[in-house]
Amino acid sequence: MVLLPFVAFVVGLLLARFFPWNAVGGLTGQYLAVACLAGIDTVFGGIRSVLESKFNGIVFITGFVSNTLIAFFLAWLGDRIGIDLYVAVALVLGARIFTNLSLIRRFIITRLQDNADRKKLQSIVQATAGAPEPNI
Numbered sequence: 001m002v003l004l005p006f007v008a009f010v011v012g013l014l015l016a017r018f019f020p021w022n023a024v025g026g027l028t029g030q031y032l033a034v035a036c037l038a039g040i041d042t043v044f045g046g047i048r049s050v051l052e053s054k055f056n057g058i059v060f061i062t063g064f065v066s067n068t069l070i071a072f073f074l075a076w077l078g079d080r081i082g083i084d085l086y087v088a089v090a091l092v093l094g095a096r097i098f099t100n101l102s103l104i105r106r107f108i109i110t111r112l113q114d115n116a117d118r119k120k121l122q123s124i125v126q127a128t129a130g131a132p133e134p135n136i
Contacts, residue, residue, distance in 0.1 A: 004057060005046030008064070012039065030086045031075045037093040038071035039064060044100035051107045 042064040049055040071089050078085025 005043045009043045031072050034075040034086045034089050035068045035072045038067040041093045041096045042067050044097055048100050048104050
């Protein structure tokens, strides 16, 4: 269940690889682009929650479906009332994606630095464990 965000991301990449890029255009393309941004945001949020040990599969699945549908609906509603809401939705989702990516990056860097510090401390402890005690 922990690998679900990664699997969903890979499945999406594979589907995108086998479908032609110019198959969707116009308003449908705008709706689909916003829905894809919502899906990507949810996947990166899932990856972040895995790294923070807070992942919940039900929350991920319901978040993925609801975020995608809400983004699609807002783009559709904006089109119906004559306001380009898809731009606002894309900006908000883009900001969330960048926030999640920065938090993922910081978490990974912190974990790598902690591991390096731990190894350094272990080597110091091992070096001092074999050394004779000083005479006072």
